[in-house]
Amino acid sequence: METTGFFGNWGGSYIPEILNQTFNQLKNEYTKAKSDPDFWQEYIDLMSTYSCRPTPLTYAENLTNHFGGAKIFIKREDLNHTGAHKANNVMGQGLLVKRMGKKRVIAETGAGQHGMATATMAAKFGFECTIYMGEVDVERQRPNVFWMEKMGATVIPVQDGSRILKDAINEAFRDWVSNIDTTHYVLGTACGPAPFPEMVSWFQSIIGIEAASQILIQHGKPPARVFACVGGGSNAMGIFQGFMNDSTVELVGVEAGGKGIRSGRHASRLCGNDASPGVAQGYKTMFLQNDDGQMLETHSVAAGLDYVGVSPILSDLWDKKRVRFESATDKEVMEALDLTMKMEGIIPALESTHGFVQAFKEASQLSPDDAIIINQSGRGDKDIFTIAHAFNDPSWKEFIIALGSEYKKQSRKCSLEREQDTR
Ligand SMILES: *Cc1c(COP(=O)(O)O)cnc(C)c1O
Numbered sequence: 014m015e016t017t018g019f020f021g022n023w024g025g026s027y028i029p030e031i032l033n034q035t036f037n038q039l040k041n042e043y044t045k046a047k048s049d050p051d052f053w054q055e056y057i058d059l060m061s062t063y064s065c066r067p068t069p070l071t072y073a074e075n076l077t078n079h080f081g082g083a084k085i086f087i088k089r090e091d092l093n094h095t096g097a098h099k100a101n102n103v104m105g106q107g108l109l110v111k112r113m114g115k116k117r118v119i120a121e122t123g124a125g126q127h128g129m130a131t132a133t134m135a136a137k138f139g140f141e142c143t144i145y146m147g148e149v150d151v152e153r154q155r156p157n158v159f160w161m162e163k164m165g166a167t168v169i170p171v172q173d174g175s176r177i178l179k180d181a182i183n184e185a186f187r188d189w190v191s192n193i194d195t196t197h198y199v200l201g202t203a204c205g206p207a208p209f210p211e212m213v214s215w216f217q218s219i220i221g222i223e224a225a226s227q228i229l230i231q232h233g234k235p236p237a238r239v240f241a242c243v244g245g246g247s248n249a250m251g252i253f254q255g256f257m258n259d260s261t262v263e264l265v266g267v268e269a270g271g272k273g274i275r276s277g278r279h280a281s282r283l284c285g286n287d288a289s290p291g292v293a294q295g296y297k298t299m300f301l302q303n304d305d306g307q308m309l310e311t312h313s314v315a316a317g318l319d320y321v322g323v324s325p326i327l328s329d330l331w332d333k334k335r336v337r338f339e340s341a342t343d344k345e346v347m348e349a350l351d352l353t354m355k356m357e358g359i360i361p362a363l364e365s366t367h368g369f370v371q372a373f374k375e376a377s378q379l380s381p382d383d384a385i386i387i388n389q390s391g392r393g394d395k396d397i398f399t400i401a402h403a404f405n406d407p408s409w410k411e412f413i414i415a416l417g418s419e420y421k422k423q424s425r426k427c428s429l430e431r432e433q434d435t436r
Contacts, residue, residue, distance in 0.1 A: 018207025021332055024325035026206040027295050035193040040208050042113050047215065052108070056216070059104055063137065064094040066219065070227035070386070075356040076373075083237060083379035085372065086386045087359065088224045088252060097362065097391030098217060098248045099130040103199055105216030107134040110197045117141040117192065120199040121185040123150055123178035124316030125157025126395070127201035132166040134199070142166040145185045147177040178320065179308060182294060202245025203324035206295035210326050214250040221255020224386055237383040238263040238375065241390070242367040243283075243338070244317045246324030248390035253336065263337065265375075266327060267367040269313030270340035280311040282323045283331045284338040298325045314343035314399060315363035317391075341370035347403050349373055350393065362391035363399065 018026045028036060046052040060066040069092065073085040090098040110118060118140045122128030128144040135142035144161055148170040151158055158168050174180035189198045203213045228236055239256055241249035243266040256262040271279030274287070282288040282299045291300040293308065301309040301321045313319040330336040341349075349369045354360055361369060365388070372387045379385065393400065401409040 018211075020210070020326045020329035022290070023296075023298050023328040023332075024207060024210060025292075025297050027292050027297070028206050029190065031190055032193065035189070036206065036208075038113060039109075039197075039212075042109050043208050043212050046109060046112065056105055056108060057219075059108065060101065060219065064100045064104065065092045067223045067227075068092050068220075070224060070231060071357075071359070072231065073357050073359075076353065077376070079352075079356060080373060080376040082377035082381065083375075083383040083385045084232065084381065085376060086228065086231070086236070086384055087357075088220060088227075088386055088388045090220060090248060090388060090390050091359075091361065091365070091392035095126070095130045095133055096395065097126055097130070098220060098251060098388075099127055099201065099391075100133075101219055101251065102201065102213050102216050102247060103127075103130040103134040106197070106199050106212075107138045107140075110140065110199075111138060113197065115140075115195060115197045117143070117196045118199050119143045119145065119185050119188050119192075119196055120201060121145045121178065121181040122157075122201070123147070123181070123319065124395075125150070125154040125161070126317060126391070127199075128161050128166070128168070129157050131199050131201075132161040132164040135166060136164045143188065144168045145171055145181040145188070147171050147175070147181050149176040150178065150181070179294075201247075202320075203247040203250050203326060204245045204294070204296060204298070204320075204322055210296070210324050213247050214254065214324070214326060217247050217251025218254040220248065220251035220388065221253060221257075223255075224252055224388075225255035228384060228386060232384040234384075235259055235262050236386045237261075237379055238265055238372075238385045239388070240265045240267060240368040240372040240385065241388040242266075242315075242318060242364050243268050243323065243327065244280075244315075244320050244364060245322070246327045248388055249336075250324060250326060252386070252388040253330075257335070264330075264335065265368075265371055266336050266338045267371045268323075268338060268340045269311075269315060269318035269367060270342040270345070271312040271314070273342055274340050278312040279340065280313045280319050280321075281338075281340045282321075283327065284340045294322065296322075296325055298322050298328045299331075314346055314403070315367065315396075317362070317364040318367065339371045341367040345370045347400075350400065351404075359389070360393035361389045362393045363396045365390040366393075
């Protein structure tokens with residue numbers, strides 16, 4: 014990777030001057046860590062004792078027989094602490110923060126997954142932690158907000174703009190500018206100004222390093238194709254790096270097709286025709302924006318893929334045709350999820366399931382001598398409300414309604430008890 018922060022035409026570091034010093038400190042610390050084998054060993058030790066590394070590579074025998082082509086392997090990032098690959102990034106950044114001697118971390122979060130991961134890291138390292146979250150998302154993601162607060166984080170609902178992820182990002186930057194000496198901003202994906210895209214990808218490369226040696230042991234040769242969903246691009250960059258230099262391995266990134274890539278209701282930047290080059294949020298990439306450079310509304314059934322930009326490293330790999338980009342619709346995702354649960358007893362996150370959709374479309378074109386790997390970036394338990402709604406499960410509806418009235422009963426009882434206590 015390049016050291017200028019540019020990847021071909023993409024990337025850079027378009028930041029306010031006031032942040033220069035902090036970014037230089039971060040770049041220096043990251044560069045030092047990268048050339049220090051002790052740092053990587055400390056990272057591996059942490060991830061194998063606090064998270065579940067190495068995560069297994071699971072042979073999906075039933076799905077393989079069902080499609081009758083390539084052997085399907087699943088890289089199990091869902092088995093990480095807090096249920097997704099996000100742990101790899103936040104824990105790595107936590108170690109860097111410790112080295113920089115800072116005591117406070119901030120982060121933005123949309124669906125709450127990155128906020129959760131950051132809050133666990135802050136608790137573990139003893140950092141003060143503030144999470145910015147759009148007010149709309151705070152309401153939608155109550156359980157995550159509850160746990161973040163229980164782990165000691167302060168969650169600040171952002172009331173600006175449309176009160177979602179992009180507004181939370183702006184607010185987090187504002188905080189950082191006012192508290193640069195004490196605070197590190199834990200960016201959640203392989204986007205943003207340099208060194209974040211490269212640094213986050215480096216931490217996530219642990220996925221690809223493990224998968225590359227696991228597939229040799231379990232299959233005897235490299236895979237024909239590797240599939241990963243692409244939101245900001247960090248889990249995809251993570252697994253792709255294990256196979257980047259082997260031109261016989263085809264790399265496939267799958268974006269959110271939402272209601273279809275011609276519907277205007279999706280989050281496909283590199284697949285389809287709706288994105289164009291732009292500079293926003295500190296970096297240059299393909300953004301879903303209008304002719305005036307205003308960001309468009311995006312849609313996906315998977316909150317983690319619902320983002321206007323994409324890793325500048327992936328934009329470059331798209332330019333160079335090293336990675337092929339496809340998209341999966343919400344409907345296709347539900348079908349692939351249903352099949353995976355029934356055949357393998359595995360519940361992939363809605364985000365991850367996008368990779369499964371494309372792998373299922375291609376498996377039968379390949380021979381049984383070939384293997385394909387799907388990166389299962391996270392587990393689907395968190396998606397129970399969305400999934401149950403999509404499957405239109407009648408007993409679940411009853412449960413939610415009953416839960417509502419039970420909750421009202423409980424809170425009435427609690428406030429009564431509290432009144433009695435204070436008397
Ligand atoms: C956040 C998230 C994603 C999207 O982020 P990337 O940076 O594109 O990996 C994908 N899958 C899961 C499970 C997530 O939580």
